[in-house]
Amino acid sequence: MSKIKHHLNDALLMSYAAGSLPEAFGLVVATHISMCDDCRARLGAFEAVGGAMLDDVATSQDVDLKATLALIEKGPKAPIRVDVTKLGLFPSALQDYVGGDLDAVKWRAVGMGVRQAILPTSKDASVRLLHIPAGCAVPDHGHRGTELTLVLQGAFKDEFDRFGPGDLEIATEEDVHTPVAEEGVDCICLAATDAPLKFRGLVQRIAQPFLRI
């Protein structure tokens, strides 16, 4: 775990702590934190800021204690569930969306050997699993909005850096790069974006609406 080099930034952690992230981004954040104790501790710090804000809020109205005690008598609405990392590649948060581990993913080919599976989330952002064969390139693309790419297996490199298991790449509007999956193991990533990617080739631009990437 100590090998993770690329982490969540403050903005993502604060947004997650505040409960303002789109669901698709929330899934990437929760998956990374499941793999990274450093970011888990940083999230704890950002949540502590929330605690301080709550302490500080001006109050005007009381809440009904008796009604609350009656509610407690009825027992929890849903069973109290604690998700501890299961055996397998995916943390529980991700397994919930896939309906299982890696072998349960319903892949679709998107060309050039790359496969993807879009996971169902709210519409303000989208998230998918990507399967890139070892040694293959992901098409050169720029971004609109923000794109998060979390490596779950294998590794990819671009012109600037290497991203291995647990590493998170945060790409914004200005970033144009050509990620290539490393030789050896196929690369599996969880990628979220709040805008459609724009591919730079004409054919890819035409195909984009069909691929939904």
Next chain:
Amino acid sequence: MLTAGTSFDDSYVAPAGVCTPVCCTLEARKGRYRKVSTKEQEDLRLVECVLLIRDAQDKAAFAEVFRRFAPRVKAYLIKSGSDASMAEECAQDVMATLWHKAHLFDPTRASVSTWVFTIARNRRIDMIRKQRRPEPDELTWGPEPEPNAADVMELQQESNRLVQALSELPDKQRDLIQKAYFGDLTHSEIADETGLPLGTIKSRIRLALEKLRHAMK
């Protein structure tokens, strides 16, 4: 398990009450602390209350926690865009959740304020935003049943230092942070350079995580 006293200098006496709340009164603890502010005593008392809820289903302890937090949770929900009746319903629900999840509270990783904030935030997402809410996996099925007293003390003190540091920020920055936490800023409006003094509390939580990982081996 009380192991605290051994590793700290003599000016510090471990708060026995935090570990065995049932046999400890606030008065007894007061005499044993040094350099503990009123705010810290309140915070440690809240930790004690949650452990009393967990171990003894203590309704008086619950009422104490309730008086402190229920009105704040309601105000938080109203500020986050909920109407008064929904905020009342949610606040009751948040406090009931605190009761049912008392066994999951880990005072070596969070103050009661922080823990209540996360429960309230989660409820806000569930009931107001109506989205699924992916959560990181837990490290274990629950925290250590008897948290290390010194670790609890350190974390609560660190939380207090953070509160202090936040209160010293310029008004403008403070308002912005409040807006962010009350859901008034989108994620793209939240800047990466937060300038918040979080280094020390982060290290404290990191240490608690390491201990937890170690205990699991």
